Amino acid sequence: MSMIALTVNQRAVRISAEPRTNLADFVREKLDLTGTHIGCEHGVCGACTVLLDGVPARSCITYAVACEGAEVTTIEGLDEDDVTTELRAAFTREHALQCGYCTPGMLVSARDLVLRLPQADERLIRVGLSGNLCRCTGYVGIVRAVQSVIEARRARDIAPEPDGGRKILGPAGSGRSVHDGADRVERLRPAASEQMLPETASSVPAILDFTPATVLKQQFIVAHPPEQVFALFDDIAAVAACLPGASLTAPPKPERVEGAIRVRIGPIAATFQGAARIERSPADMSGRIVGIGNDRRSRSSTQGEIRYRLVPTGQGTRVDLSIGYTLTGMLAQVGRPRLVRDLAARLIAEFAGNLDRRLSGTSPADATAVELNGMALLFGLLRARVAGWVGRFSSNKDGAT
Template structure:
């Protein structure tokens, strides 16, 4: 039995829950909010739809314990919601309900459509409601009701909200309510002004050594002498600014870095907070960075190391940077961390880093060539680039 804390209909709730209990059973049996109905209990019919952190979600296939810290809104919590009030009146006017069993989930989904759709397009409304099944009405009245509310609101110059007001997209039940977007933004703002993040600093004490599960070998060339490149690598803040998605969460020391790296792959968004130790060997122009980090939303952890060696080329006018990247990844994100894909993504990431590094050492602005380094590392753009490269190689072989 676990004790979970969450917000339900703007009220803080703390209650015990077995690990196997669904969110639907939890809010019905523990909180007596029986407006959420159970139909198929397989996530198909949509009768159990609630708002989880502002997103319509199937509560029958979402574990209650996975919603620790989340914000849940049931049909009872929408009694004073202006969109839902209009929809209820429209459902009555258009005869859009008969037995009414599907109606609570239908209203939650319809509310999301009213907020998002720019106009009352019947095809898009039917597609948006396709996850809510009704055995009585034939859907004609339901579609007309949703259309009428959208038309009325647009005629009153009420503009649609991009993504229905969502701040972050992520898998339902991912636990992202534990750290809301506003909280994360505030933490990152504090870090930018030199304040420390307690989670990042306190949660990682001594950084343990480890044997990587996967090791990748990469290299790139910088058009500057090895001595200058080695000195640049000593400026941790400057190096972090060249790496997409990376940021410091506390002022660095010669032996320790505390920071974050943000990764986004489709609907999965992760922010790894952690710390790393730094080792440097000026005699051999080499070094090692070993770190550990955790993403609370996906409950994923990673250990990693980067070994680098600077090799003079072109009569020491330029430098080849040889990298050995080792890592171990556990948790949900390990499911998408296949070595082949990670190897290709690492090559693309290192290529971006090399361009940024070369431009910074040349005194040029990084933003002139690529996206601002503070932006998230967008895995989807890298994936598409990898796929394009692979397709080109396949056609080249044929």
């Protein structure tokens, strides 16, 4: 999930959403602004058109996270707008709507034409509205409505606005109207965006509680008594040595641990530098680890929480795990829940094996991996799934015969 801060209909909002959420779904589902309609979902029909920093934009093909800091105006935000009020009256007078599904997007685009066009040129109006499709009217009434509003406003000596509210050259929304051009140039410098991420783990702020976006539950068994396992969990360096890709970057302290974890999935490599706080409860042999980290290369950040509880069994100790995390930035786009769940299962299996060897006295060099290789885990996962499919196919075939 990503936290998105922007202005919608002159109201500042800050809401979390998936990185893949488009702006149309964002305003409809998160803000209940259902006047923005969704038609083709390919940016063709224009039903979803809104104003992004004063410029008409297709909200169905615009990611909400790309609108960080922008001003968004939906059809609801134009209730008191003078131009839209005139257009609504003209649409009614010229019979420019029937079912009304395309009308919100049509009004947003028509408003832009009324602001920009110096005169009521039918050809330019039809070209300007060519991105808004209507299956009912045949467009004649719509064109007449727009023409009448342009003519009435020019007759009242209301001059056209050549830029139509556009603040800067570039794609819709690129102006970020709350900033002037100089501010925008400053914000686009690579150094500026990198300063948002801490240079080192020691600069990571206080580690606060949070609500994870995704929670995974796993368990494994090691053939050792709970007291021995719990004592090892108190040795942070030993635990880090059992976790593939993990390392400590500073001597651990009771109140704070600083470290890093390296991940590689194909061409994507990330090193999350961060810190964590550790809580332990000897009474019920449980604990909690809460951490935060950043990868400067992908400008991604994560928050994580691991809760564990040791349960004695006839085979030794069962370790119950609850793993919660929130990932933002570029890497969040490849974090499919099912893939993450399967990879986490394989990672925990490696961790359990390393932990068992450590408890049995195996040297760390023989027990640990130097890097979390996601591709190796993924190929192992695919092999296991193919074997499962083949097994099911064979059993079905035997049953049929």
